[in-house]
Amino acid sequence: MCKTQINLNEQDVQYLKDWFFHYVQSFKNGDKNIQENIILKENHTMQVCKEIINIGKQVELNNDELRLSEVIALFHDIGRFEQYARFKTFADKKSVNHAELGVQILKDNKVLNRLDESMQSLILRTILYHNRAILPEKETDTCLFYTKLLRDADKLDIWRVVTDYYKQKNGKKNVALELELPNTSGISEEVYHDLTNGSIVDSKHVKNLNDFKLLQMGWVFDINFDATFHCIRSRHYIEMIDDALPKSIEIQNIVRMIQMYLDKQIKEKA
Numbered sequence: 001m002c003k004t005q006i007n008l009n010e011q012d013v014q015y016l017k018d019w020f021f022h023y024v025q026s027f028k029n030g031d032k033n034i035q036e037n038i039i040l041k042e043n044h045t046m047q048v049c050k051e052i053i054n055i056g057k058q059v060e061l062n063n064d065e066l067r068l069s070e071v072i073a074l075f076h077d078i079g080r081f082e083q084y085a086r087f088k089t090f091a092d093k094k095s096v097n098h099a100e101l102g103v104q105i106l107k108d109n110k111v112l113n114r115l116d117e118s119m120q121s122l123i124l125r126t127i128l129y130h131n132r133a134i135l136p137e138k139e140t141d142t143c144l145f146y147t148k149l150l151r152d153a154d155k156l157d158i159w160r161v162v163t164d165y166y167k168q169k170n171g172k173k174n175v176a177l178e179l180e181l182p183n184t185s186g187i188s189e190e191v192y193h194d195l196t197n198g199s200i201v202d203s204k205h206v207k208n209l210n211d212f213k214l215l216q217m218g219w220v221f222d223i224n225f226d227a228t229f230h231c232i233r234s235r236h237y238i239e240m241i242d243d244a245l246p247k248s249i250e251i252q253n254i255v256r257m258i259q260m261y262l263d264k265q266i267k268e269k270a
Contacts, residue, residue: 008067012114019111020045020074027081034085037176041080041090044157049073051231052153058227059149068119072126072150075111078102084176091179092131093203099131126150133200148224155219156228159237162216166244184208187250194218195254198261210245217241220258226269233262 027038052073056066079102080090087095103124106112112120122143129135129147139147165177190205191214200222201215217238223229232238242255 006062006064006068006119008064008071008115008119010067013067013071015114016071016074016111019109020078023078023109024081027085034088037084037090037174038081040161040177041077041084044161045074045077047157047160048076048150048153051156052149055149055152055225055227059225068123069146069149072123072146073153075102075106075123076127076130076150076154078105078127088176089180090176094180097131099128103128122146130154133202152223152225152228155223156231159216159219159232159235159241162213163237163240163244166213166240178209179212181206181209181212185210185246187211187214187248191215192250192254196257198257210251213241213245214251214254217254217258220262220265223265226266229262229265229269233266238262 024038024042028035049070052069053066056069061069077098079096079098079100082105083092083095083098083101084090089095090098092098106124106127112123115123125139125143126147127150129139129143130150135144135147162177165174184207186208187210188205188207191201191207191211194201194205195214195218198221199218201211201218203215206212206215220229220232220238223232238255238258242251245251
């Protein structure tokens with residue numbers, strides 16, 4: 001748990017929310033496809049704010065710490081809007097690192113200037129780290145705590161977004177959500193190897209949509225808080241991703257192992 005004293009008032013949070021909505025509004029014009037994905041990311045941000053507060057309450061954060069958590073969630077994907085407007089993709093590899101872009105946007109616009117420097121630095125570092133495969137070793141416990149909190153909340157809502165998409169019946173494709181990956185058969189040997197070794201999937205191993213869905217399923221190996229494990233189980237995210245995958249022996253082996261891992265985490269933390 002975070003031990004560092006945090007001071008953040010409601011007026012500061014409201015100012016930052018107002019800036020966020022005004023900024024996002026500037027991207028809601030013109031092309032319908034652009035608007036659709038801008039709104040998708042705006043809604044995602046709002047849901048991540050809710051998820052991070054929910055987890056934060058369960059680990060008994062105080063009101064100032066909850067407000068800080070909400071601000072971090074509010075700005076974690078601020079780079080996504082310019083990324084999509086400029087490049088028409090959410091694939092960082094085909095455009096820019098959205099976390100780095102987000103930090104630059106916040107700095108350029110002096111969004112956090114009303115906060116003290118230590119608070120600004122903490123927020124920016126947490127945003128910078130939130131999409132990294134591995135967290136930095138040389139960081140403060142406070143920064144790592146909030147980064148892990150954000151990563152859990154972010155994953156919970158991405159699971160909501162993708163499982164809603166996989167369940168839709170109208171067949172409407174969103175190539176931005178699919179990172180423009182081909183819908184070919186089978187899975188990559190490297191993806192199978194990563195997951196059966198209890199590791200998150202290295203993104204460079206992802207070759208098609210099946211691989212991408214398995215990567216999403218494998219995020220359970222990078223979960224940090226008890227509350228998140230319980231949400232994964234109660235919302236049936238693993239089962240819903242499984243329903244969107246072929247029923248091959250390899251995939252069922254992965255699903256079974258992930259379910260066993262989830263059961264073990266919940267049982268051990270009960």
